[in-house]
Amino acid sequence: MPSWGLIGLLLLLLVKDAAFSDDCGALWVSLTVSPLVTTNPPRSLHVSWGNADPLPGDWVGLLNDSSALQSPLSSTEVVESSGVLDTRLQAPVLDSSSLPFTRQCLGYWAVYVRNNSTVLNSTCLGTQPTWMEEMKDEISSKKMWELFLPGTHDSGSYKLYRPKATETLVVKYSINQEDDVLTQLVLGVRYIDLRVGYYSSTEELWWVNHGVARMRPLSKLLDSVRVFLNNTREIVILDVQEFPIGFSSWNLTHSKLVQYLQSQLEYLLASPALGWNATLGELWSHGNRLILSYDVEEVVKNTSILWQSVQQKWGDQRSMDGLYTYLDGVSLTPPSGRPTAAMAQLTPNAWGVLTDQFGGLRAMAATVSHNISQNYRNAWGRHANVVAVDFLLSTSIVDVALMWNRRRTRNITCT
Known part of the structure; x- marks a missing residue:
């Protein structure tokens, strides 16, 4: 399986736009941050998905900028059309003084993967300033x-x-x-x-x-x-x-x-x-x-x-x-x-x-x-x-x- 690296991230950027499909029943994934600070870890990253028609081996997971699909930070097999994965990984604390006024991803990606190689949908924890x-x-x-x-x-x-x-x-x-x-x-x-x-x-x-x-x-x-x-x-x-x-x-x-x-x-x-x-x-x-x-x-x-x-x-x-x-x-x-x-x-x-x-x-x-x-x-x-x-x-x-x-x-x- 090829390493994703920079090429993979560029592909994920292209797939991210597919998350805004006009198809009302399209597969989607989202990446959110738990508001809780009393859990271990606090402010855990959550991956959600919906409108899936899962096949055996489908999974959702969390990647960071240097990850390959074969080593997600957290993942779970998809057996239902919708669900939530608590990754147990802490979200970054954002500092407005370091956020640019251009759209960017902040180091974490959620992906829905088929056959352990095909990304059907993805999104990132990111900004939308414009x-x-x-x-x-x-x-x-x-x-x-x-x-x-x-x-x-x-x-x-x-x-x-x-x-x-x-x-x-x-x-x-x-x-x-x-x-x-x-x-x-x-x-x-x-x-x-x-x-x-x-x-x-x-x-x-x-x-x-x-x-x-x-x-x-x-x-x-x-x-x-x-x-x-x-x-x-x-x-x-x-x-x-x-x-x-x-x-x-x-x-x-x-x-x-x-x-x-x-x-x-x-x-x-x-x-x-x-x-x-x-x-x-x-x-x-x-x-x-x-x-x-x-x-x-x-x-x-x-x-x-x-x-x-x-x-x-x-x-x-x-x-x-x-x-x-x-x-x-x-x-x-x-x-x-x-x-x-x-x-x-x-x-x-x-x-x-x-x-x-x-x-x-x-x-x-x-x-x-x-x-x-x-x-x-x-x-x-x-x-x-x-x-x-x-x-x-x-x-x-x-x-x-x-x-x-x-x-x-x-x-x-x-x-």
Whole structure:
């Protein structure tokens, strides 16, 4: 059997594009990262597959850049049409300062192999910093609410994983993401869910919050958005949805926040005069590509920089069955005239947090992430617009969104 080496990796790159097949029943593989840090190893790489018609000897496995097919890092025989392999190998920790603004794989590949020599499908743990621009000819005539846009929930509530880090009760129930906002954008996210607190007695007045928990200065998140937009031609929605602390002087505080956002972002802001019915081509032609939406209608009406907010669909569910029922209902109605965000995560209640009933947000994400990816790969993806998730890499929502966007540009509905 020939060694794969560089030639093999180039072939795998070609096969990766086959993962976005327009064939609704095509074989697929995905590579995700467990959000759990309490297992051995923490943040294990998971290989999933589906729509397989396995023959004796078929297998799925994990390779790294120097591997040959005859020595996968982890593998399992395929005997069913779908499944998940926990490779027991730890995912790399991503550093946004070292991620380029070009698409790349990050050292790990998932493959589906037949006869121990033929790769039927593959994918990699990789970035998608320019997917909109790469699809520009296909999607320029589309509106933002006609695309499938990957998003993150509580985007600024992140904490980078560190070995042996202690997770207090507050940390377990306030951290929704593991990658900073710049990394999220480089990975393919185009919807940032932002909640802002105002603290008049601190040097930094504006903070990113998760409820009443103060996470980090808002300036850090805005820096990430600026860096990304200055290095790409992508279009991003920054959606300000909640104001949990410091907005008792309602009109005055909102006015101050809008002035601050304008001072930090003005040269990037797309004009709300374009409206949600503008096509991506029109947004690109006007130059500015940051849509700043705001969930207070009265404030939006009295400014020249704010867009009407994205309509968040939040089920407030604590079980997969409850979340499935809620999102299944949301998926039946396509958005029209304004983006809609399916908030695709479980939500603890106060008693569950106090008693640690759910094991933290990481454990809750681990319960649903695989099913969320599967359902949006299938029927839910047909009408999906924004889908916002916890612990982004625990899902394959970016790859799924790109697959559905390609189908939509070709009017393939997969009914």
